[in-house]
Amino acid sequence: MRREQGFTLLEMLVTLAIVALASTVIWQAMAQILRLESSMSGFQLQGARRIVQVAWARDAMRGFLPMEPVSPLRVRGTARELTGLAANPPGEAAIGVGRLALRLGFDEKSGETRLTSSVEGSEPVVLLRWPGDRGGFRYLSSAGEWVEMWPPDMKSYEGVPSAILLETGLEDAPVIVARPPAAGSPPLPSQASVKEP
Template identity: 25%
Template sequence: MRRQDGLTLLEMLVVLLIASMAISLGYQSLGQWQRANAAISSISGATQQATLTEYWFESSLRSLIPLQEVEFQGARDRLSGIATQPTQSHQGGATGTEWSTRHEGANQFLTLVEDGKQLDLPLPGVVSATFGYLDKEGRTHDQWPPKLGLHDHLPAVILLRQEMDDGTQRIWAANIAGAHNPRFNPFEADLD
């Protein structure tokens, strides 16, 4: 008898069955990996956006300056003042800055207006957001200037309290880096 090299029909069917099972498992794994990658990318994108929004918020408010001519005004949903580090224009010059919160449908937004330019920043996962103001003694106020008592022109810290959709709370805090009251120069009239 002559020996034939090659595979029998039964051996070929077994090889094809094993190969099809491996391809099927690989395809399922690829689908799961794609879904997981898409979920991670969306979480990563939302996290990056929230981090950038927090940085702009803190940077802008940290640079608030007290001016006698323009009083800082703060409420639970809006605040306005003069900043030296604007987000949307050249830094260093005194720029009118207004931050506000607004609820639109199921989404919460933080809106920044500087020199007539408006920037809407979404707050993903946030149900409600309100501003709070800490004085130099650490007391929290819902508005600035507080209704009663002596107070500085600027609060010591500005808070953005955020209620998340999972019931937790997130707080962003921006401490004012410079002076909290306008500086009086008795010789300013002589400089003109």
């Protein structure tokens, strides 16, 4: 008796079992690859966001302008706050020149220190945040000394510091240093000192 051409039922079942097993393994490998890819893109996005935040904070510190010692808009700083007239301060209401305040504040609820920027007449914007209650501003005088208050004394008023340093609690940016381009420039006149012609 002659046998017909084709596969037996047993051969078909074995083939289907092998294909099902292979497709399951491939499906799990693809799912794992997609999970890794999505987590990696999250890390890349977080890193890119941190770079932008640090640049924003540095640009805010660079924008301070020198003013006369009697001006209420002159640059003043402590370890936790820096205020003064600044060019292009960060914020939605800030175009051109405005009174800028950079403040470090600790939020007990979240356990974070926040660097906020506020321009007169607008809500504060959080530029950076890090865990713990640490960080502070320091100012470089023209004598090359880092001080915790600006101006260090009114007898030798310099307008703006040669550099501003922000110590953060960030692992990827523990220190941010900015040099205002106006450092060493003569102070801008205040409204009181400008005489009408």
